[in-house]
Amino acid sequence: QKEVEQDPGPLSVPEGAIVSLNCTYSNSAFQYFMWYRQYSRKGPELLMYTYSSGNKEDGRFTAQVDKSSKYISLFIRDSQPSDSATYLCAMSPRNYGQNFVFGPGTRLSVLP
């Protein structure tokens, strides 16, 4: 079993839809959770950084962490074609000084 699992997609949705992206993990020591967006052949761009369980909202993006289920989600409201990218989850047991473990990424296509 991989340490972090993520459905690779591709996931195709119509413009304006609510998108739900998910990751599961096996290491209960993970406490810091991140979502990155990566456009084709570009560097990953940090979208959300959260600690422990709960929700965090930033514009159209909401990150949810459920540590009891070892499950994290990223919701994108009013999705746009410009949201078409690969979304990577990442997690770490510490705030810093520790390498992050990345999921394999989910490819999202938002169709106009």
Add this chain to the structure above:
Amino acid sequence: DSGVTQTPKHLITATGQRVTLRCSPRSGDLSVYWYQQSLDQGLQFLIQYYNGEERAKGNILERFSAQQFPDLHSELNLSSLELGDSALYFCASSVDSGRAQGEQFFGPGTRLTVL
């Protein structure tokens, strides 16, 4: 623009050769992380340097080495290159000190092709 720069953008070389990839972190960031991303492996952590010292090692081959210089820029050296080393190599930087959050900011990457 994340503020992290990487050179070169593209590198094409032959098997058995040696190359050096360069990374300049964001101003004020003390940590540099190196990652390899290939189609079948995803984003794999290679090594981390903090303020000039090696801090953590991941899945880095013995043929690969890195260092961080006093001005905090870092170089990743790849030697005895094999076809399977063809990948995108990313550098990320982070403050990693004080009360800062440990967000890592990624550079644009170097695409290495080994023929």
